[in-house]
Amino acid sequence: MLFSPIRTEYAVERVSLNKFSALFGFLLRIFDIAVIVAVGVAAYWLRFGTVEMPLDFRQAVARGVLFALLSMGTFSMYRSWRGVSVASEAFKLLSVWSVVFMLGVLYVALLKVQGVTSRLWWGYWFAGTVLASGMGRLVCRQAAAWVRERGLDVRTAVVVGSTADAAHIVRTLERQRWAGIEVRGWFSTGDALQQQLAGVPHLGDLAALAPYVESHHISQVWIALPVSEQAAIDRIVTDLDHSTADIKFVPDLFGLQLLNHSVEQIAGLPVINLRASPLDGEARMVKGLEDRVLAALILVLIAPVLAVIALGVKLTSRGPVLFKQKRHGLDGKTIKVWKFRSMRVHAEHAGQVTQATKRDPRITAFGSFLRRTSLDELPQFINVLQGKMSIVGPRPHAVEHNHHYKAIVQNYMQRHRVKPGITGWAQVNGLRGETDTVDKMAARVEYDLHYMQNWSLLLDLRIIAMTVVKGFIGKAAY
Known part of the structure; x- marks a missing residue:
């Protein structure tokens, strides 16, 4: 087939x-x-x-x-x-x-x-x-x-646990179809089935959860377990490290009293977000406004530079001026990132993207200059205006590289909980260019997660200033 x-x-x-x-x-x-x-x-x-x-x-x-x-x-x-x-x-x-x-x-x-x-x-x-x-x-x-x-514009969900809270989740979401959340089934925390959830199939135990979420592209995982089952909750969160599905915890009444500052309402159900975007609410507003205002101003200022570079690319090699590559953006969704073309037009094997290396024969002489100075990245300010990228954030990697590294670098896919950036905390700290070892990629991810956990407008402005001062030229950029 x-x-x-x-x-x-x-x-x-x-x-x-x-x-x-x-x-x-x-x-x-x-x-x-x-x-x-x-x-x-x-x-x-x-x-x-x-x-x-x-x-x-x-x-x-x-x-x-x-x-x-x-x-x-x-x-x-x-x-x-x-x-x-x-x-x-x-x-x-x-x-x-x-x-x-x-x-x-x-x-x-x-x-x-x-x-x-x-x-x-x-x-x-x-x-x-x-x-x-x-x-x-x-x-x-x-x-x-x-x-x-009527079954359209629906998010898919699975439930972990067969408690009374789990049954309440299923009944509520089934009754309130306007919320657009379809429960595909439930997972048990042990080998023995203690009770069934009416109306939805049993999909297996915790070992089957992550593979099912990935293969069926589930949008939400609802955990309906007692707070005392901390080990099971920890395992669920760890097993879903590579997934961008939202994880929601429905606590018991005692848990609600303790953690009510973390509770939100979805379709009338109180839930606690165990993992959510680190940039939400007011932070998302501020960063969005920052991105669009700065990107518009920068594009106006660099318009003559863009024109000169475009002419240089066209005159020095055959092919299009811009190169568009599929990358993972916010929530792991695929976006097309724009760059000035710095390589000769060539074909890659299906499902393979070869990273640029030092003295790579595919890179043109003019393209080498663009890559060393990061000028090939300038068209990405248009991606920022489109709302697909930010000026500051984790650098987007090729889709094929993400599939490779998510299995061997812990928390790798959590980088995609914010929009990818033109520059980032990792890049201004020297982690640019080829990631030819797992350690280099792990270090980049560590810096990206640090940025996400400590985001502020001042940090963004600091990274932009550092990029201008020292980030455009580096030995690792080729």
Whole structure:
């Protein structure tokens, strides 16, 4: 068979997930643009009795659209709100629209723009935009629930344990289909089956958990074990080191009282995240804004350099100016990373990517200069604007290298819990270039994990400064 049943099933599932998630996100973007324009005009009519807005008001509305697009994307307002309460989404929506309008007011005040000083118009515009945008998201939630209740845009999950809590998880997720989480089965912690979970199949013991999660591309693992089974919980987390599946722990009531600061609500169920993205909430917002603002400014500044390099690549060897390679991005999803082509066009064997080595005959003379100075990486600022990469983060490795190293370097795949970066803590500490030994890759991973655990805006700025000062040229870059 050309495609195995597992791969075919996964492909169909991924298409459905991407299709509907992308559709809802796209429709919300269009809706927000329409809302801010329409409400701006309606607010002018309420305030002045006409819809013929003068130029300065039209410019204010246009700036509002720009600020909204930047802020909404940066603050993850178009991501899935699966299982999150309406109140949480409403609070974040109010916060983001407040930022948008504060930016608009600050722009007018600081630049002393004349003509758009009507406080009543600003008030109408803000209140109407928040109300209309909120109503639109309620409709979107209902549409998403309708789609998920029919088996589309569904995340897959497995449960570990057969306790009363496990049974409650299965019943709740089955009853609340709007959350879009499908339980594929459950795993036991020992050889003997103590009781069955009604409605879902038994898939094996803990030894079968990690292989099943990987082969079936399970999105979530729900642990419903007593807190006293610490050894089993530790084993689950360790066995899933190579997986990017979310791990959720459903505690007993006593555990909830002890750890209630770690609890979140998903589909009405209290869960504790044992492993989640180290950059979430406000940190994700700040880093997203940092990435887009800096990337836009840098691209404007380096545009002439990009043009000169592109001309140099074209004149010194045949082939395309840009080289696009598949890498693993956030949550292990495949992305295409852009670089200036530094090698002669050549063919690799299927499933193989050969790392560049010192005096590699495939590298052109101009490409060697680009690689030594890291100038071949400059197009990745476009990847940052696309939201696929960050300026600072773990460097993305070729997909084939990830498959190789994840089995021999502990915690290797945890690097993919944040967006990959153009530069990183490992690179400015000398860990650049070829990773021809396991020890070199392990050291790089250690630095990447240190960065993720200690992230701050100041650390990012420090790494950027170190990259400019000493990171562009290094003996290991070839």
